[in-house]
Amino acid sequence: MKSSNTFLRYVSRGLVYLLAILMALWVLLPIYLIGVAAFSEQLAVYKYPRPFFPSPFSTETMVFFLKSTGVAASVRSSVVVALITLSLSTLIGAPAGYAIARFVFRGRETFRLLVVSTRAFPIVILSIPLAVSFIEWGMYDSVYSLALMHTALALPFTILITSSVFASVPRDLEEAAMTLGCSQLQAFVRVSLPLALPGLAAATLFTFVLSWNEVFAAVILTVRNRTLPALVLTVLDVSPLPYRFAGGFFMLAPSLIFMLFIRKYLFNLWGKVTK
Amino acid sequence: MAEIRLDNIRKTFGKIVATRDVSLTVHDTEFMVLLGPSGCGKTTLLRGIAGLEQIDSGRVFIGDKDVTDLPSRKRRIAMVFQSYAVFPHLTVYENIAFGLRMQRLPDSEVKKRVHSSAELLQITDLLDRFPAKVSGGQRQRVAVARAIAVQAEVLLMDEPLSNLDALLRLEMRAELKRLLKDVKSTVVYVTHDQVEALSLGDRIAVMKDGEILQCDTPLQVYDNPASEFIGGFIGNPPMNFLEVQLSDNAVMAGGASFTPPPAVRAALGNGARVALGIRAENIVAESVRTDGALSGAVLVVEPLGSHNLLTVQVGGERVKVNAHADSRFEPGQRIWLKFAPEKIRWMNRDTGRAIS
Known part of the structure; x- marks a missing residue:
């Protein structure tokens, strides 16, 4: 009886691991193959079967991609747009999230719903009127207006993530700080903010990645000042295969690196908050 | 001198009246227990004294000063929370030092006071640890040490022992009693545990439905309950x-x-x-x-x-x-x-x- 229980437990654990491995492979294998192609010689891309290691290792493909016309400028645009988006949406979204988490005010639930419902409007439908308005206001084809657009897209997420982050910091802690000599603002800065920081960092990185990867609004709203995804998308079908692999790798690299960084930070401090 | 005087404190949450024009005087250095079943308004009253709850009407005086409209930080109080509310991102040392740093005391004074409070609560060897690395009972001690370190004239405690297991609660109860006799603060202590109230209080204010039914010494409250409810609520078995x-x-x-x-x-x-x-x-x-x-x-x-x-x-x-x-x-x-x-x-x- 006992041994059959242990056996079942091993089997079910094994199945869970198997499933996890399959899911990981599903995501990681294509990424890996893209990476291999990006760091092989250009001609290696056409080899079949696909080599599993870049042999010989070469930065030729990446250099080719980065030196292609417009890539450097569009990377710069992408970074600028992403940074502005990140700053704006954190500046606007974090206080809104804090308000939802901490204060009971008239219409709080409605506000929360409203925030989510903005995501119900497909960007496809909004894009044409937006483009027209931007042209009328003389804001068309600018990284700043695209950043505004991305901020609008990111805000609902920022607000909801930060509100749940702040909600996870017990109110008691702020109150304790207030009885120990803090004003409401000092209590926030000295207690809530440090505890919310990992969550806020996650929200900002999420925003960064969202903006970095966003392609539709970027294509619609810019012509000469293309962001990287917009540029890659418009030239994709006329580009050689190595260009596509290198471009793909270059675009997903930041997300990967950020996730890696944030992961440790997240686990460390979230454990403390929830304990 | 820190006498606490509550004058017709009323607080409502929507249609629920948490405290019905409660008046109470706590003498200087007295240990006052607010005792009552859950929902009787005792915690609301305590938070009213602390300045964490905006009261609807009435006045709060601490040491002859009307503090009704002052924020918590200007009321010269310290508080121990039911959940301990120990800051998880600060070491035990920095937790205890928190209030002292807010007062901008020199480092040497901070150090002296942190160590003396930590000694009182026997947590000196935990000072470098983070709260996540100490037990529940120790966290409780940190919370009390933090409150004591600021040497406030008024010490407010909101069911500080209710999250401890039965044995630890007994131990901590006796220790609090020993400790608070030396501290010489005016203490207001909220609990629903009648044994705690009897053992700790100089006086007990028994509350029910937002009112104080009786306020007297533990012996009087036990021996001469002012109502059938009190006789039944205090003492085991009930009267x-x-x-x-x-x-x-x-x-x-x-x-x-x-x-x-x-x-x-x-x-x-x-x-x-x-x-x-x-x-x-x-x-x-x-x-x-x-x-x-x-x-x-x-x-x-x-x-x-x-x-x-x-x-x-x-x-x-x-x-x-x-x-x-x-x-x-x-x-x-x-x-x-x-x-x-x-x-x-x-x-x-x-x-x-x-x-x-």
Whole structure:
């Protein structure tokens, strides 16, 4: 009886691991193959079967991609747009999230719903009127207006993530700080903010990645000042295969690196908050 | 000097009245316990003193100063929370130092005070750790040390022991008592645990439904409860209450007659329902009939070590009796109960209040 229980437990654990491995492979294998192609010689891309290691290792493909016309400028645009988006949406979204988490005010639930419902409007439908308005206001084809657009897209997420982050910091802690000599603002800065920081960092990185990867609004709203995804998308079908692999790798690299960084930070401090 | 004076404190949450114009004076360095069942308004009252709850009406005075409109940080109070509210991102040292740093004390003074509070609570060896790395009981100590370190004139405690396990709670209770005698702050302590209240308080304010029903020394509250509710809420087992009938010059309860004070006779004469109250330890159980004793049948015998707790059926009512540990009563046995006359309390059942 006992041994059959242990056996079942091993089997079910094994199945869970198997499933996890399959899911990981599903995501990681294509990424890996893209990476291999990006760091092989250009001609290696056409080899079949696909080599599993870049042999010989070469930065030729990446250099080719980065030196292609417009890539450097569009990377710069992408970074600028992403940074502005990140700053704006954190500046606007974090206080809104804090308000939802901490204060009971008239219409709080409605506000929360409203925030989510903005995501119900497909960007496809909004894009044409937006483009027209931007042209009328003389804001068309600018990284700043695209950043505004991305901020609008990111805000609902920022607000909801930060509100749940702040909600996870017990109110008691702020109150304790207030009885120990803090004003409401000092209590926030000295207690809530440090505890919310990992969550806020996650929200900002999420925003960064969202903006970095966003392609539709970027294509619609810019012509000469293309962001990287917009540029890659418009030239994709006329580009050689190595260009596509290198471009793909270059675009997903930041997300990967950020996730890696944030992961440790997240686990460390979230454990403390929830304990 | 930090006398706390509450003047008609009213606080409502929507339609719920948390405190109904409560007035209370806590003397300088007094240990006042706010005791009551959950939802009676005791925590709201405490938070009102702390300045964490905006009260609807009334005034709060701390040491002759009207602090009603002052924020917490200007009230010169310290508070221990039920959840401890220890800051998880700061070490134990920095937790205790938090209030001192807010006062911008020099580092040497901060260090001195942190160490002396930590010593008082015997957590000196934990100072470098983060709260996640210490046990619940230790976190509790950190919270108390943090509150004591600021040397506030008023120390507020919101059910500080309720999250500890039973053994630790007993230990911490005794330790708090020892500690707070030295600290010389005015203490307001909220609890729903009547044993805690009796053991710690200089005075106990018993609350129910947003009102203070009685405010007196533990002994008085225990011995002379102002109402049937208090007699039942405080003490274990609760006070026994037997309904009585008027009969000539005496009153009858459970088949025995008692001579009531004039006020009781008057109340009964006016048609009020009256109950006789007596605590389990003030009843002597005998297996033979004695004069003026009530007869009853033993229902349950619970040996508790120090004594045996009997549940006795007397007429239509049940009476809890403390019998000697060596007594040999059996369920079903017929016994006689003798009440200590000076310990009998009289309650008006219609108002629920004591008749004096």
